[in-house]
Amino acid sequence: DAMVIQNPRYQVTQFGKPVTLSCSQTLNHNVMYWYQQKSSQAPKLLFHYYDKDFNNEADTPDNFQSRRPNTSFCFLDIRSPGLGDAAMYLCATSSPLAGGLTDTQYFGPGTRLTVL
Amino acid sequence: SQQGEEDPQALSIQEGENATMNCSYKTSINNLQWYRQNSGRGLVHLILIRSNEREKHSGRLRVTLDTSKKSSSLLITASRAADTASYFCATDSNTGKLIFGQGTTLQVKP
Secondary structure, rough: OOOOEOOOOOEEEOOOOOOOEEEOOOOOEEEEEEEEEEEOOEEEEEEEOOOOOOEEEOOOOOOOOEEEOOOOOEEEEEEOHHHHOOOEEEEEEEEOHHOOOOOOEEEEEOOEEOOO | OOOEEEEEEEEEOOOOOOOEEEEEEEEOEEEEEEEEEEOOOOOOOOEEEEOOEEEEOOOOOOEEEEEOEEEEEEEEEEOOOHEEEEEEEEEEEOOOEEEEEEEEEEEEEE
């Protein structure tokens, strides 16, 4: 089945130790998103790739970076995780019509990041 | 700033009852979507309703949209324990991206 896969599902890292979260998709969608979701809060968009074009949200900390080596894979790098970065990280994809970003998004199961 | 706000924040009902959740938003939209999130999981798309539509159905789900009041409602009929989840509305913003509301946590008691 076509889907969005995130690995690992649970990640524990130490304060300041770089960590990479991965996302892959078999939907062949051209847009991939990374969201941060803290407990009982709405998902917050960090950035997205439209094909190879990277689009950073203005309030996304520099500590967060992303790579998209090909259509199927996208990575979230947290260079120096702080305690405040502990959250669920959600990857999503879409194949928007007419160049917009507001059609249906397909989410992976998320990676729960714990920072010790 | 937040585009969609949901009401109530939490809802607890008995199995078989109907559940209604509301979403209000601030600026004009092209479409509004509803998503479900089971605890510790990703979001699952439920329904997308466009600004020129007033009502949409999908199985036990009914979504209405009132653009004059800038509000939408999600009705789940004949609820089941498996409907226990958080439900989020999402609207498109003037930047062309989805903005999610804070969500309604629904508990359906068997």
